[in-house]
Amino acid sequence: MNKRFALPTILVIVSALLAGCWDQVQIEERGFVVGIAIDAPRTKEVEKRAAKEAPRKPKVKQRFLVTHQLVIPGGLIAGSQGGGGGQNTTNEAFLNLTSEGDSLFEVSRELATRTSRAPFYQHLKVLVISEEVARTPNGFANAMDFLLRDPDSRRSGKVFIANGLAKSIIEVKPKTEKLPSLYINSIGENIEKNARMLPEVRIGDIHEELLNPFSFVIPRVRAEKNEIKMAGSAVFSLYNQMVGFLGEEETEGLNFLTGSIDGGLLKAKVKGDLVVLNIQGTKHEIVQDLRDKQNFKFTIKIECEGILAEAYALMDFLSKEETKKLERAFAKEIERMCLDTLQKVHKEMKVDVIKLGSNIRQKEYSLWKQIQKDWESGQRLYEKSTIKVEAKVYLRNVGSINRSELEEGR
Amino acid sequence: MMRKFFAQRRKKKTSPFSQHMQQRQTPELTLSPNLADNLELFRTLLGNPHDLLIRTFLIGNTNHTCAVIALDGLADSDMLHNQVLGHIQLMISTSEKSVPPEPDEIIQLLFEEVLSVVEIKKETSLTAALDCILSGDTALFVDGSSELILIDSKGWKTRGIEEPVSEGLVRGPRDGFTESIRDNTVRIRRRVKDPNLRFESSWVGTRSKTELIIAYIDDIVDHEMLDEVRRRIATIDIDEVEESGFIEQWIEDDFLSPFPQAHNTERPDKVSASLFQGRVAILLDGTPMVLILPVTIGLLLHSPEDYYERWIVGTLTRLLRYLAAFFAVFSPSLYIALVTFHPGLIPSDLAFSIAATRDGVPFPAFIESLMMITTMELLQEAGLRLPKPIGQTVGIVGGLVIGDAAVSAGIVSPVMVIVVALTAISSFAIPSFQLAIAFRMIRFFAMFGAAIFGIYGVILSLIAIMIHLSNLTSIGYPYLAPLAPQMPRDWKDLILRAPVTFLKERPQALHPEDEIRMRTGDSK
Amino acid sequence: MSAQTLSEKMISKNHMGINIASVTVGVGILTFPRALAKATSGFDGLISVVISGLVALLIGWLLAKLAARFPRQTFFDYTAIIASKPVAYALTLLVCLYTMLFVSFEIRAIGNIAKQYLFYSTPVEMITLSFLLIVQYAVAGSRIAMLRLNLLFLPVVLVVIFFVLVFTTQLLEIENIRPYFSSSWKSLLEGSKAVGLSYSGFEIILFYTMLMRNPEEGPKAMLLGLFIPVSLYVTIYIFVIGVFSAEVAKNLTYPTIDLAKEVEIPGGFFERVESMFFTIWIMTIFNTCVMWLDITILNLTSMFRKVKKMVWILALSPIIYFVAMLPQNLVDFFAFADAITYFGMIIVYLCPICLLLIAIMRGVKGHE
Known part of the structure; x- marks a missing residue:
């Protein structure tokens, strides 16, 4: 624009161009x-x-x-x-x-x-x-x-x-x-x-x-x-x-415990034969009872829904009773897996990977402030707590077929 | 700086518009009562050209010599035969009235009764008469009188009305302006049957004497702006004006800006729409390009078709065009910045494949794009100059053959070719050719920025452009009008094009005297 | 030229509000989550943001009242009316010093951040110099055009931040935000102090009210101008804490930039939102910087009417540049920032409020 201004500007630009491109x-x-x-x-x-x-x-x-x-x-x-x-x-x-x-x-x-x-x-x-x-x-x-x-x-x-x-x-x-x-x-x-x-x-x-x-x-x-x-x-x-x-199964259990399952499968035995659930989603809730400092009680409630993916067991999946039975079997399986995992991380390794501490911090911050030092270390309150698992499975769908073969065929 | 520039210019010529036009004329020559002297004077003034028609004759039975002077080809010879010479000779010879003895009375008689031409006037100034003859009028002399009659006999061959070449549309009127200013005003009048439509005629060019018309609608246009336009046109002091570009360059606010400060168009529908918005159009004889003032960025990026199509189509096309404007300016510089400075910003797979295609290219991305963009500019320029069929060939040869050959020779990378193609297509999508040229210039600026500082440089150049645009005015109106300064009411016709029934007001940015377009309230 | 007056319009209330918002949103937006997370425990920091926003609003309201008493008069003029010429000279000079230091700080901030995230070997001197040149170019033009840049850039800034936040929602973790409302009042006040530094800038109302069409609308403009940064800061803070958790936010140099770095848009041409984010922080800092430089020059020309604007720009730029190059490292730089802000608190908050009191007591008012 201005002549006085233009010359220095051009000089700077030219020198920048000549010396420039440092990062090129x-x-x-x-x-x-x-x-x-x-x-x-x-x-x-x-x-x-x-x-x-x-x-x-x-x-x-x-x-x-x-x-x-x-x-x-x-x-x-x-x-x-x-x-x-x-x-x-x-x-x-x-x-x-x-x-x-x-x-x-x-x-x-x-x-x-x-x-x-x-x-x-x-x-x-x-x-x-x-x-x-x-x-x-x-x-x-x-x-x-x-x-x-x-x-x-x-x-x-x-x-x-x-x-x-x-x-x-x-x-x-x-x-x-x-x-x-x-x-x-x-x-x-x-x-x-x-x-x-x-x-x-x-x-x-x-x-x-x-x-x-x-x-x-x-x-x-x-x-x-x-x-x-x-x-x-x-x-x-x-x-x-x-x-x-x-291990793999323990990880699955951990995933159930932390509620980080989006999909996957769940095997269970009904009447001695295998049934497989295709997991569609889970819900997860931790109920805590923090009255006794030396014995915190946690109940991890897991709700899982899915559809039947494979079934070797011969039963009528469309009947209400049979479905209930099936759901219970799956729920038991989840509980078993979770307990296995808990056994390892809670009792053996003694690490709070389920993030129960974080749960306390989020919900009972003032309490957490007091026990923060004594959670996994110090008094080791984590180790002293009791953890229970309650699982529930909802079978939403049994797939395109009810049975693949008749009982008489066996 | 521009302010100073204009201030100085204004000091020189502070006279009002009309007064000024007279000042510029050549020294006065008055007519002498002697016909032969007059004719001789004309001959000498014009250098006795071969296309000067002079016909002397006697009126009726008297021995009063008369003469008509016209320029061959400029004056309509049919009209001269039938309405002028024919009438004079026929009527005077057969009329009951006797021819008055005095030459001045003859002139009066001819003027009032004989000549059956609409536009006709008496003139005593020889210089004025000369100007009129040079623009196609016919002068009628009567020996002994120091007055002459000027008959409007303009009637030269003009090009027919054709579809505008530079601004094609799918939907919309097919007529365009021509080189004849009369035809052009007709095209505007045909569309604007408003009694308030004004054509202010004057001329520019001390030698070329080109007719110039300022068109506006009196009760819409902002008179402050109109006065400024008049004032600036009055400052024009140039001897010849071939094209409206001279006017544009003379009256623009900032001669250092790459951006057009007057919009030119050969579409009458665009002009009439602009007049209704409260803008001013400047028509110049001899060119189909009509200037529209003042310019806001919206005017340059809008196309009449936005309004002709339904609003959804119009809005989407506009969005596309704004996107095209961005690509036209910034795609090469973004390519340089991303490829040489910030490959981390590109998705990994794309980054790897760009790296793979650039493997073996001997030039840095900046030189590569500079080469390709320059080639593209060359092709564009060459394509314009060549006759149409060959132009297409050049496009194909240039685009396909050179591009492909350059890639297989390993001089440029295929991605670069895509970027260049995208840039070219985007800049063609901009309706205003002048704006597209401005973008082409800025593109290089942004590329330099990118070459030095990567994406930081691109952003700095964007900011610099914005500073410039924000400072820029067209006839004193902010260039970025409804955006900055902010006029939210105008936004429904800026990037979006609201349904027709919503566009109840004229653009606020132009300060129209009459802001309301639809007075019927809700027109639904 | 006569028609030029058409564009030389005064600024409206909304425009003033946008100016205030633009000048406030500067470097602070990039760093405040760190300071805030350090002072408060996580989520509660947003209470601090609101508290300090309200304090800023109160001060701003007083400043606007002061400026509105003297329509069409410069800061220097009305200070001279209220408290004699020598005081006016001294105070205006100190304000000039403050605003000039602010420009230095902003351009250094650009240099630092660009150096950290965009460049490796480009010298910080070149980065800042190029930026300073652009700032000079903006200030050299007409003042109203320069202020209009805010109208252009602020919406872009807000839209881009909105997009960054939309893409960030997938990374939000509710555990990071909880617990709510667990901090003590003391820590909240401390947080307010920390975030308060990022609100500095609204004092431009002292200087730009003279351009307003209706100066008495200044307090309203202040409300709008501070509403934007407060809501912006609250949103950004929630997102920073939600994505990073307070622990991480405390340990990031520029948490807001890292927020943008964290996000990926799968399948786009730009995989990283941070590229969009770079544009906006340069724009915001540019706006802030330009206004500070303009105010410096506005004040200087109001004192020394004979010296032209261009002369001041060319004379000040080397000083600004030199001062900007003084801090040796990041720690120095942040200390520099704090020092300026505390200096500013006295000069542009405390002194003008005193002036207002004097003006009210003496009943001085400006003439139309």
């Missing part, structure tokens, strides 16, 4: 990190070498073996007909880089010395942490700090605990997907189909759990040959240290 990195030059696996180092070799190189460097408690999974975009295109895919002869869509170091940031920067593409974390989908790291005190929280602090990373990546080596999880070569991490990510979304999977836990949720004075669970994954299996869960104490695993 072309998309194909980025190393998209889609998965990270964190292990404890197997050997002490690297550590010793590092100690030799810098002998006076202060020793750290813990070292990590970190595997980054980078995407090779060229490999994602079927047949790789586009130009420039030449360097990638095996036509794999990913590249796993493993490095060792005492901080995750160090490892991340070390990658720059090994690959032409600097790691870029904004598309991180999966974070797998090995059992070993999770079991060391503070190990889990330390491993998470970098990913929470770095503004570059997202709070929406999913977190899993590996039963065994974390690295092997993101090394599987699935047949359906080109990227192992996306494959794991997609499996994590199938919770509606199976009650034995824990609902996804995102990096952001972990932050919440780490700060909360409660125990928590994280889904467990296990690597098999060309696939992984996601079932069961890893249990963390309130000190954010892993204390053990829950």
Whole structure:
């Protein structure tokens, strides 16, 4: 506009243009990190070498073996007909880089010395942490700090605990997907189909759990040959240290106890034969009786509805009585599962993963203030409490048929 | 700055409109009573052109010499034969009245009784007569009189009325303006049968003497604005005016702005609708492009069809057009920002496939888009210049062949081609060509912003554009009128197009004297 | 030019309200949930938001009353009428200092946040410089056009925040919000103090009332202007707590940005709502910043009538830029912010209220 004003403006713009574009990195030059696996180092070799190189460097408690999974975009295109895919002869869509170091940031920067593409974390989908790291005190929280602090990373990546080596999880070569991490990510979304999977836990949720004075669970994954299996869960104490695993069925029980079941199946035996319920939804309520401090009483009421999916037992599902019987059998099964889980988490592990403490906090805040310190630790009021389970099942539909064969046929 | 500019200009010419028009004329030459002198004078003034028609004759039985002067082709020769020469000779020879002896009386007789032409006047100034002859009138001299009669005999060949090329519609009238200002006023009169419709005629161009008409509806238009338009037109001091673009550029508020501050159209329906809204139209002889003032951003993004179609269609089309405006300006810059600065904002799968397609492209996204957008501009310009059939070929060759070849040669990525195509299509969807050009310029500005600062740069450039638009005025009216300043009553005809029965008022933004369109109350 | 006066209209009551809302919603909206969650226990913080909103409204109402007593007169003019010229010079200069520091703070905020979330190696100097240039451009134009930008940007801001919140609803967890009403009054008041800092800005009514068509409508404009931020803050706070829980909110530097980062729209071209969110925080901070710079210049030109606006813009910009570059880190930066606000409390809240008292006692009123 003004001449006096125009000249400096133009100068600044031109100089910005000439010197500028500081952050310009072309998309194909980025190393998209889609998965990270964190292990404890197997050997002490690297550590010793590092100690030799810098002998006076202060020793750290813990070292990590970190595997980054980078995407090779060229490999994602079927047949790789586009130009420039030449360097990638095996036509794999990913590249796993493993490095060792005492901080995750160090490892991340070390990658720059090994690959032409600097790691870029904004598309991180999966974070797998090995059992070993999770079991060391503070190990889990330390491993998470970098990913929470770095503004570059997202709070929406999913977190899993590996039963065994974390690295092997993101090394599987699935047949359906080109990227192992996306494959794991997609499996994590199938919770509606199976009650034995824990609902996804995102990096952001972990932050919440780490700060909360409660125990928590994280889904467990296990690597098999060309696939992984996601079932069961890893249990963390309130000190954010892993204390053990829950099996598949125990996880299902836990899901019932926390009311986080959207779908799945429930098997029960009626008249000695199998019937299967396809779960359509559950309701969940905790009734608490907090009069006696030394013996809090909780009743977890579970209501579950579903349709009959499979029935080997021969009975008339359309009759009212038979349906009632069926519903009772399923309810019993739920109660059994829940009690099994409770047995483990309440009596053995002594962790409040059902979040009963949180329930008190929400409903009786003043009481919670007093007992907060004595819940899972201190006087251990949690352990001393009594937990009951009451289940109810509603069978909404028996499917398209009543019977598949007649009794006489047997 | 513009204010200063105009203030200075105003100092030079503070005279009122009409007075001013006279000041600009060439030195006065009066007629001499001698016919031969007069004719000689005309010949010399015009340089004795071959298309100057001079016919001298004697009236009746007297020996009073008369002469008609006209320019061949400009004056309607049929009319001259039948209504002028024929009448004079026939009537005077057969009339009972004797021809008066005095030349002035002859003039009076001819003026009052003989000539059966509607538009006719007496003139003593030779200069004025010259101007009239040059615009197609015929001058009638009688020897011995220092007056002459000017007969309106304009009748040159004009182009027929055709469908406007630059503003096609699916639904709507098919007629367009032509180069003849008379035809154009007819087109407006045909639509506006309001006695308050005013055509203020004047001329611009000290040499070209082009006729200019300010059209408005007297009891709707804001007179403050009208006076300003008159004042600015009066400041025009230029020797030739070929097209309304000269007027537009002379009277605009901010000559540094890329945005058009007067809307031009060749659609009479658009002009009449604008007049009814309280705007002013400026017609210029010799061009089918009529200027509409003042401009608000809505006028540029609305199409007459919005009103002709049902309101749902109109509203949706408008939404689409606003979206197109956004894409036309920002899609290349967003591409640059996302691809080079913030791939994290793109969904993962899309990011990976863009990365895959860009694998091997030797240029950064900025250079890539600069190349492609420039190519697109070239194609657009080349397509305009070429004859229609070839223009299409260029489009196909350019768009398909170059695009495809560039992709397979690995110079640009396929995604870039999509982005460029989206940009091009979006900018064609904008009804005003001038606005589309403005957007094309701003697009580069936003691309530079994106290249330096990524999405931050895009937003800064958006803010800068908004600052500019907010400061911009057209004949003193805020450009972003119903939005900023806020006039919620106008919003039903801005991005949305409310059903016709809801549009009871004229746009407040134009300060119309008569705000109500529908006086019958609820017309349902 | 004569027709230019057509557009040089005064501002209406609603426009003034939108100006107040725009200037109030600034950097504070990004950080206040952290301070608030720290002071109160979770959900109850919204009571603090309302309390401090009411306090702000009361102060704002007094300021508006003061300004409305002197229609069409600048701050300097009426201060001089009430409390003699020397006092007016001193106070106006201090106000200029305050508003100028505010501009520095805002542009530094842009630099910090952009640096943290958008850039890695772009120097913060360049980020702020480019922003300052845009701000200069806006202030260099006509004042009314600059204020109209608020009309353009604030709706965008509100719409985008609405969309972000709509997409966030899927992440809301009711457990995070409970328990309700468990904080003590003391902590609520402390929270009010924390969130009160994010309300600063409504004092623009002192300076812009002279542009209002009906200055006596100032208090109403204040009501509208503070209603928007209060409701916005309440909503955002509920969402931040609901999504993150109070524990996490305490530990996030910019909780509101992280709220936007948390959301994903599956299947869109923009997977992340945060990109939309970036647009709006730049816009809000821009609006705030432009108005502060404009007020600085308005006050300076009201004192020194001979110096042109452009000269002030060009002279002040380097100082503003230099001051903005002073804080060395995030902690310094937040301390800087608090210092300005406390300084402002005395200069633009306490002093004008005293002026109002004096004016009422002496019965001074402005002439039309």
